[in-house]
Amino acid sequence: MKREEGLQINKFFKKEKVKNIKRTWYRFSRNRLSCFGLAIVLIIIFSTFLANYITPYPESAGRYVNFSEAKKPPTIKHIFGTDMYGRDVFTRVIFGFRYSLKIALSVVLMVIPVGVVLGLTAGYFQGTWIEIIIMRATDVFLSIPALILAMAICSALTPSLINSMVAISLMWWPWYCRLVYGSTISMRGESFVNAAEIIGAGKLHILFKEILPNCIPTILTKATLDLGFVILMGSSLSFVGLGAQPPIPDLGTMVADGSKYLPELWWLAVFPAFGIVIIVLGFNLLGDGIHDIFKES
Amino acid sequence: MQQIPILDIRDLYLQFKAFGGTLKVLDGVNLKVWPREVIGVIGESGCGKTTTMKAVMKIHSQSNTKISKGEILFKDKDILKMKTEEIQQVRRTGISMIFQDPTAALCPIFTIGAHLRDVAKYSIGKEKFKREELNALIIDVLNKVMLPDPERILQNYPLQLSGGMRQRVCIAMNLINNNKNLLIADEPDTSLDVTIKEQILNLLSNLVHEQKLSLILISHALGSVRNIADRTYVMYAGSMIEVAETGELFSNPLHPYTQGLIAAVPKLIGGKMKGIDGSIPDYFRPSMGCRFHPRCKFRKSICEKEKPPFFVVNQEKKHEVSCWLFQK
Amino acid sequence: MLENNNNIIMSIEKLKKYFATRQGLVRAVDGVSFSIKKGEMFGLIGESGSGKSTVAYTIIGMYKPTEGKILYYRNQDILDISERCTSRSNIVKKEIQIVFQDPSSSLNPKMSIKQILELPLKTHGLIKGSNDGVRQVEKLLTMVNLPLDYMYKYPGMIGGGERQLVSIARALATNPSFIVLDEPTSALDVSIQAKIINTLIQLQEKLKLSCIFITHDLSLMRNLASRLAIMYLGKICEISPIAELYTNPLHPYTQMLLSSIPVISEEEEKLKPKKIQSVGEIPSPVNIPSGCSFHSRCPWKKKICTKEEPKMLEVKKGRFVKCNLYE
Numbered sequence: 001m002k003r004e005e006g007l008q009i010n011k012f013f014k015k016e017k018v019k020n021i022k023r024t025w026y027r028f029s030r031n032r033l034s035c036f037g038l039a040i041v042l043i044i045i046f047s048t049f050l051a052n053y054i055t056p057y058p059e060s061a062g063r064y065v066n067f068s069e070a071k072k073p074p075t076i077k078h079i080f081g082t083d084m085y086g087r088d089v090f091t092r093v094i095f096g097f098r099y100s101l102k103i104a105l106s107v108v109l110m111v112i113p114v115g116v117v118l119g120l121t122a123g124y125f126q127g128t129w130i131e132i133i134i135m136r137a138t139d140v141f142l143s144i145p146a147l148i149l150a151m152a153i154c155s156a157l158t159p160s161l162i163n164s165m166v167a168i169s170l171m172w173w174p175w176y177c178r179l180v181y182g183s184t185i186s187m188r189g190e191s192f193v194n195a196a197e198i199i200g201a202g203k204l205h206i207l208f209k210e211i212l213p214n215c216i217p218t219i220l221t222k223a224t225l226d227l228g229f230v231i232l233m234g235s236s237l238s239f240v241g242l243g244a245q246p247p248i249p250d251l252g253t254m255v256a257d258g259s260k261y262l263p264e265l266w267w268l269a270v271f272p273a274f275g276i277v278i279i280v281l282g283f284n285l286l287g288d289g290i291h292d293i294f295k296e297s
Numbered sequence: 298m299q300q301i302p303i304l305d306i307r308d309l310y311l312q313f314k315a316f317g318g319t320l321k322v323l324d325g326v327n328l329k330v331w332p333r334e335v336i337g338v339i340g341e342s343g344c345g346k347t348t349t350m351k352a353v354m355k356i357h358s359q360s361n362t363k364i365s366k367g368e369i370l371f372k373d374k375d376i377l378k379m380k381t382e383e384i385q386q387v388r389r390t391g392i393s394m395i396f397q398d399p400t401a402a403l404c405p406i407f408t409i410g411a412h413l414r415d416v417a418k419y420s421i422g423k424e425k426f427k428r429e430e431l432n433a434l435i436i437d438v439l440n441k442v443m444l445p446d447p448e449r450i451l452q453n454y455p456l457q458l459s460g461g462m463r464q465r466v467c468i469a470m471n472l473i474n475n476n477k478n479l480l481i482a483d484e485p486d487t488s489l490d491v492t493i494k495e496q497i498l499n500l501l502s503n504l505v506h507e508q509k510l511s512l513i514l515i516s517h518a519l520g521s522v523r524n525i526a527d528r529t530y531v532m533y534a535g536s537m538i539e540v541a542e543t544g545e546l547f548s549n550p551l552h553p554y555t556q557g558l559i560a561a562v563p564k565l566i567g568g569k570m571k572g573i574d575g576s577i578p579d580y581f582r583p584s585m586g587c588r589f590h591p592r593c594k595f596r597k598s599i600c601e602k603e604k605p606p607f608f609v610v611n612q613e614k615k616h617e618v619s620c621w622l623f624q625k
Numbered sequence: 626m627l628e629n630n631n632n633i634i635m636s637i638e639k640l641k642k643y644f645a646t647r648q649g650l651v652r653a654v655d656g657v658s659f660s661i662k663k664g665e666m667f668g669l670i671g672e673s674g675s676g677k678s679t680v681a682y683t684i685i686g687m688y689k690p691t692e693g694k695i696l697y698y699r700n701q702d703i704l705d706i707s708e709r710c711t712s713r714s715n716i717v718k719k720e721i722q723i724v725f726q727d728p729s730s731s732l733n734p735k736m737s738i739k740q741i742l743e744l745p746l747k748t749h750g751l752i753k754g755s756n757d758g759v760r761q762v763e764k765l766l767t768m769v770n771l772p773l774d775y776m777y778k779y780p781g782m783i784g785g786g787e788r789q790l791v792s793i794a795r796a797l798a799t800n801p802s803f804i805v806l807d808e809p810t811s812a813l814d815v816s817i818q819a820k821i822i823n824t825l826i827q828l829q830e831k832l833k834l835s836c837i838f839i840t841h842d843l844s845l846m847r848n849l850a851s852r853l854a855i856m857y858l859g860k861i862c863e864i865s866p867i868a869e870l871y872t873n874p875l876h877p878y879t880q881m882l883l884s885s886i887p888v889i890s891e892e893e894e895k896l897k898p899k900k901i902q903s904v905g906e907i908p909s910p911v912n913i914p915s916g917c918s919f920h921s922r923c924p925w926k927k928k929i930c931t932k933e934e935p936k937m938l939e940v941k942k943g944r945f946v947k948c949n950l951y952e
Contacts, residue, residue, distance in 0.1 A: 341814040341815065341816060341817075342785075342814055459907070459909075460673075490672040490673050490841060490907070491672060491841055491842075491843070491882060491885050491886065492672065492881060492882065492885050492907075493907075494885070494887070495885045495887070517814055517815065518815070518887065519815070519887075519889045520886070520887025520888055520889050521887055523887065523888075523889050524887070547889050547890060548890070548891075557816060558815060558816060559889065560819075561815045561816040561818070561819035562815055562844075562889060563818075563819075563822075563842070563844040563845040563847065563848050564844060564847070564848070564888075564889075564890070564893060565843075565844055565847055565871065565886065565888055565893040565896050565897070566847075566892060566893055566896060567847050567848055568848065569823070569848065570818075570819035570822060570823065570848060571819060572816050572817070572819035572820035572823065573816040573819075576784065
């Protein structure tokens, strides 16, 4: 009898999970723009994975020279035209997305654990020296203009893709720390946190099992939006030459190189710039949708 | 001359669209308010009282609310068919509403004086008031609601006042325009203390008689309506199930739900309180027929099939019940 | 305060809790003393600002008392628990529990009911074996008459009354001997309140629990508690066994409260004391009037009431009043 009951309750558990997923999708899909954003992001991710197979001239992504095809405007053969070395711009833009996604994911995944743990700690120990140290450090990092800080770090180290990731991470973690700090402070007064304290739960449990799960909506929304903004920041760094170095097809570098040839060879700058716009837009719209999921109706 | 009711809600059906389908919230609401009458509406949370009043004031979000059937007649004109300018005019000079939480009803960044001046500007109309006249009007209204030291209160912000005082300010905002016909008070006393509750309810009752208004008082506490309502409706799961003169309703409840409610109220004479078995229906898939029948001890087979109409039980005391047990 | 010490489970002695705020010193609880007998349901009545919730939170250990003592009588020992719950011993934490007022915020919305009910069991090591957790959670759910498949639901999916039942089940998980009930039914409808209260009464009798029930609803206490204390602005006005309080209220504030209760029948109307019009607002706790804090609203105030604070007097056996009228 016990086993059957156990199985029934398990079936119920699975049913509830499926219902939850359906409900989440319902809330997300009510906003057409978020679905559009999701589509953009999925298409871009899909195309970066299969870049080698779906692009017409995969060799254009690396060292390749073909002066007979150089500086050709957009045609059916090269839909985004070719650059001064004869490389196909369309292929380079698709490969460029790869690096943009790499930098976005690495930064966000590095920054979230650090910022969240620091924010939780500072919030829970509000009023003690722990909080003072953490929050003042956050203030210091936030007071320096972001791009300047990133540029300074990048020029101190040798400019490269990895170093630009490090630089962006160093100035990005304070936002998460502050966000989670605010959430923790407001949640400390909630009855369920008090109840856990009264029951005798330890501090670790309260921070990670009671408070953190309730911060996830804000963290997730911000993370999705940040994916777009990190790409923008990374492209800005490459634009000034401090990010990925040639021949890596980074979108920012492509815009920088192409802007020298405006307005005659307009396709060299416009299409990579358009690529940046599309990917940032996609993440922004997706972030809106994620926010809608957690909004209480 | 034949009197027409100030407000006449006829057979109102309202649905919300949500995940999981449509919520059939209002299932045929019938309500009549005569001039200079105080009506009580009793119902527990989720029965649809606030939804009905919001429909009267037309403040539902248009995107996911649908009124599939019914009319709301304000002085014989259908509110549901009115255009925006007409309904604005009704809100200015016809019906006004006091909400449950006075803290949420007042904007925390404006002073009380700013609130009242705003209301005066929009409700009395575009006539230019000299500053002194406006101030005199506002202070007069604050005196009517028995707020001490009105000049000082005008400078205060809502968070500097206590709950009872905020509720009085909300009532004052509704009295600025003298041409009102109907006041709707949505659980005005729920968030207040016992001694203040009584003061506010008495204040409402006195003002309504002075200004010759009608009042709809909504509450989930039976004691609140007993002293000031002339007639009381009982609402359950989206429709009115019983109505009578207040004294008659409390001394002779007929519908099984009303009897259950009265048995559940803690009494000063002591004695066990009895809950009502079951829970409110799932509005996605409400039962056919009478929505109370799954919880009713006296249900018959017809209760599952057809929704009962109102049967008049006592014409003199205006007692009507929507229950098959009272079919003649 | 009671002579027979064998019967007491908790005694509050001259408890004070002050909060320093920007507006001034808030004397939320200002010298409160009473005791609770074993197995009794003790009622604490007051309006907002009276300090009743602060008393509850100090007993449970959310606040540390500014002054005064809370004594817990356990078997033969008298334990001084006037400290924050984090500093209390595990034994005390197991045996004193609380049910909060707001059902929506007292349960973590991201945890399933099973996780919520397992937390106290896990914290105090009461789970023996892999299936024991589920079995104990099932036992708790049956104790409060909830269906077993609620285990995997989340608080957002169940109604307010059922959430309160889960809170009660959580409080019972560690087999406590004393439960603080902070207005558990104030946010609920009347018919649901009746169900919860009946469940509480059943459980209290079965498990021989001692409880302190905090509320502003005098009609509710009539059917529930055996002794009552009335609080006003941080001080106790009157302590009395229940029947006598309703038939013969002594303190003017008690009379004012009783005369303002909304009732629904003529019978009850006749039981209320003579109508005392409550005048004025409740003073702010930062600006408590001198002498007897109730004098600004009292219809029978004497000259002495503005100057001297009255002492708590035992007018009859078990009946205590703090009023100059009875000196």
